[in-house]
Amino acid sequence: MVSIPGKGLTDHDQKGFSAVCGNSAVSGRLRLRLAGTKWRHSPLHGQAYQGAGSYAAICGNGALALCSAECVGLSRAFAVSRKGIGPMKALYALSLPVLLLMLPNAARADCVNPAGVEPDIIYNRDHKTYQFCDGTNWQSMAGGGMRYIQPAGCDNAPAFFPFTAQAGLAVSTLVTSNIATITGMDAGCTATVSVSGASGSPEYRVCSTSDCSSVTQDWTAANNTIDMQGKYLQLRATTSASAGTEFTITASVGPVSSDWSITTLPADCSLSPVGTVCADGTVYAGTSPASSTPMYVTRCDGGRVWGGSSCGGSRLNTSWNNGNSSGYVNTSVSDCAAAPCAGTADGRANTTTLAAADSDSGAGGTQPHAAAVYCDGLNIHGYTDWYLPSLPELDVIIRANNPDLTNGTGDDNTLGDFAMTSYYWSSSEGNSALAWRQRVSDGYSENTSSKYVAIPIRCARR
Numbered sequence: 001m002v003s004i005p006g007k008g009l010t011d012h013d014q015k016g017f018s019a020v021c022g023n024s025a026v027s028g029r030l031r032l033r034l035a036g037t038k039w040r041h042s043p044l045h046g047q048a049y050q051g052a053g054s055y056a057a058i059c060g061n062g063a064l065a066l067c068s069a070e071c072v073g074l075s076r077a078f079a080v081s082r083k084g085i086g087p088m089k090a091l092y093a094l095s096l097p098v099l100l101l102m103l104p105n106a107a108r109a110d111c112v113n114p115a116g117v118e119p120d121i122i123y124n125r126d127h128k129t130y131q132f133c134d135g136t137n138w139q140s141m142a143g144g145g146m147r148y149i150q151p152a153g154c155d156n157a158p159a160f161f162p163f164t165a166q167a168g169l170a171v172s173t174l175v176t177s178n179i180a181t182i183t184g185m186d187a188g189c190t191a192t193v194s195v196s197g198a199s200g201s202p203e204y205r206v207c208s209t210s211d212c213s214s215v216t217q218d219w220t221a222a223n224n225t226i227d228m229q230g231k232y233l234q235l236r237a238t239t240s241a242s243a244g245t246e247f248t249i250t251a252s253v254g255p256v257s258s259d260w261s262i263t264t265l266p267a268d269c270s271l272s273p274v275g276t277v278c279a280d281g282t283v284y285a286g287t288s289p290a291s292s293t294p295m296y297v298t299r300c301d302g303g304r305v306w307g308g309s310s311c312g313g314s315r316l317n318t319s320w321n322n323g324n325s326s327g328y329v330n331t332s333v334s335d336c337a338a339a340p341c342a343g344t345a346d347g348r349a350n351t352t353t354l355a356a357a358d359s360d361s362g363a364g365g366t367q368p369h370a371a372a373v374y375c376d377g378l379n380i381h382g383y384t385d386w387y388l389p390s391l392p393e394l395d396v397i398i399r400a401n402n403p404d405l406t407n408g409t410g411d412d413n414t415l416g417d418f419a420m421t422s423y424y425w426s427s428s429e430g431n432s433a434l435a436w437r438q439r440v441s442d443g444y445s446e447n448t449s450s451k452y453v454a455i456p457i458r459c460a461r462r
Contacts, residue, residue, distance in 0.1 A: 111138055112188045113154040137188060156191040156254040159184030161233060163251070163260035169239045170277040171264050174308065177235040179212055182253060185229040191254030193233070194223045200237035200247040200262065207232040228253050235260050243267040243279030270294035274400040275414035281306065281381040283415050286400045288462045289392045290346040295462045297397055298381065300417045302374055302457040311417045318370045320425055320435040320451040327362025328451065330432035331369075339445050341391040341428045341436060347460060350427035351376050351387035359451075371425045375459035386459040391428035391436040391445060393460060398424070398443055405443040423455050 110117055111133035118135040131138040161180035169175055185191065195204040206217035206226055212234055217224055219236065237249050239262055246263040269278040276284045282296040299306040303316025321328070333350050334343050344350060354372035358365075371388050378386040389397060399405065401415040412420055418440050428436040430447035437455060438445040449455075 111136065113138075113186050154186040154189035156185055156189045158182045158191070158228060158253050158256050160256060161251075161253070161258050163235060163249075163258055165261040165263075167261075167263040168265050168269075168272060168276065169262055170281060171239055171243065171279045172241045173239050174236060175239060175262055177249075177260050179207065179210060179232050179234045180251075180258070181210070182228045182231050182233055185254070187229045188227060189229065190225045190227050192223055192252070193217070193226050193228065194252045195221060195235060195249065196252075197237060197247060197249040199240065200249060202235060202237040202249040204233060204235050204251055207234065237262060239264050268294070275416075277416075280383075282383070282461070285415060285460065286396045288347075288460075289342075289396060290348070290390065291462060293462050295389075295393065295396065295460055297415060297458050297460050298378075298386070301419065302459060304417065305380075315419065315456055316374065317454040317456055318374060318425075319454050320371050320449075321359035321369055322363070322367040323370065323452050323454070324360050324363065324367070325450065325452045327360040328432040329357065329359055329361050331357045331359075331429060333427070333429045335431055336391065336428050336436060336447065337430070339391060339436070339447075340395060341426075344428040345390050345392040347390035347393045347427045348385075348387045348462070350390055350429075354388070354427060371457050372427055374457065378459055383461055386461050388425065388427040388457060389460040391426040391438065394424060394426040394438050395443065395445065397458065397460065398438055398440055402440060402443070405441075418458070419456055423449070425455055425457050 111120070114122065116122065116133040116138070118133045120133045122131050122138065123129075124131050124138070124140075127140070129140045131140055133139075161182055163177045163180060166175060166177075193204065193206065195202045201221070203219045203221050204217075205212065205215055205219045206224075206228070208214045208216050208231055210232055212232060216231060217226060233251060233253065235249055235251055237247060237260075239245075240247060243264055244266040246261055249260045249262070251258050251260065265272070265276070265279040267279055269276050269284050272278075272284060274284055274286050277299065278284060278296065281299055283299055285295050285297045287293065288295040300311035300313075301315050302318065304311040304313040306312075331353060333353050336344050351372045354369040355376040357369060358367055359369045360367035375386045375388045378384070380386070397415065398418075401418050402412050402420070403414070418424075420440050423437040423439045426436045426438060426445075428447075430436055433450060434447050435449065435451050436445060436447045437449050
């Protein structure tokens with residue numbers, strides 16, 4: 001027995017038709033009305049098919065004959081045509097929906113708005129077409145074809161979905177929003193999803209899981225029509241190239257919109273925690289003991305550059321002098337016999353002296369102090385005033401990077417990109433053959449390292 005409820009029908013009056021329901025035919029004129037929960041008809045002439053208290057009916061534009069839940073004899077097919085067109089031609093036009101309707105009851109699934117199960121049929125007054133439930137959506141039967149028609153009057157306005165404002169961001173950096181849950185819509189009710197913003201090249205993605213491990217719509221800036229109920233929405237955009245600048249991104253789902261703001265750090269980020277990446281791309285490292293002013297380091301070690309998400313390139317291992325193990329020169333930088341070398345605290349002054357001094361008395365001309373010369377000539381993050389930090393300054397930097405001076409405890413590399421088990425050169429000199437260096441993992445410093453040893457460096461400015 002096949003059930004074809006008459007949901008969504010209104011009173012209709014159709015003249016001149018022939019109809020087939022099972023093996024029985026009706027012709028003439030029917031008037032259909034809904035009384036309580038049963039459909040009624042009143043044939044003006046001709047024989048109307050009936051069975052067990054149910055009725056055949058012609059509705060809408062005469063495209064379909066319907067039987068109620070009690071209709072018997074619907075063993076082969078049903079069809080309808082206007083007068084003058086044979087019922088078998090109309091039967092052929094409706095053959096695909098008929099086959100779908102004759103699936104066993106065990107294969108039924110749910111449709112919504114209105115509720116129904118496969119193979120229920122409704123008449124959609126807004127779109128003026130019959131629809132059948134295919135187990136998921138109400139499909140149009142217009143012209144014998146199938147297309148999805150969104151249920152009339154469904155709720156495509158979600159509850160408000162907030163995005164958390166982000167501030168203190170580095171310039172020209174791609175950032176992502178929190179993942180917002182979309183609720184409050186009717187299931188199966190689609191809505192237009194869009195994103196806009198004057199700057200930042202905003203995009204959105206739609207996910208079916210709360211961590212976006214499963215993506216329904218990948219990153220895009222284009223408008224899309226999507227069933228959003230129970231799904232997740234995330235935004236991304238690129239921050240301004242200027243310090244202290246806010247971008248506002250607007251995401252819309254149907255008629256509901258939500259703003260997300262992203263703001264870069266002000267030019268001076270010294271009021272922020274150490275390790276903060278400033279708007280200019282430098283990293284705040286604390287206060288220089290030489291000047292009691294804010295001190296900043298490069299985002300990456302010497303030889304490496306920031307690639308947008310990480311440092312890339314080969315780390316530079318360089319000697320303090322020109323790499324020769326003879327011909328040492330004792331420069332005019334004050335010698336430090338024991339840490340903390342407070343007398344040589346000014347790395348900027350040390351670097352200026354070393355960059356101009358000869359590092360090898362055994363070679364002709366002026367041989368460079370390689371570590372100091374590298375920082376002195378560095379042009380990065382928009383600055384050229386970089387220097388090789390003194391031992392007291394390097395100690396501040398290393399303690400900012402690894403506060404408890406214990407490697408592997410979770411607070412390592414606060415400033416980023418340090419080689420945690422390596423020593424780093426300072427600009428503090430020990431004597432003609434030795435210079436001071438400090439280990440990142442535990443802060444241990446020594447002046448027993450020969451100047452020709454090649455190790456990493458991190459340049460600073462203030």
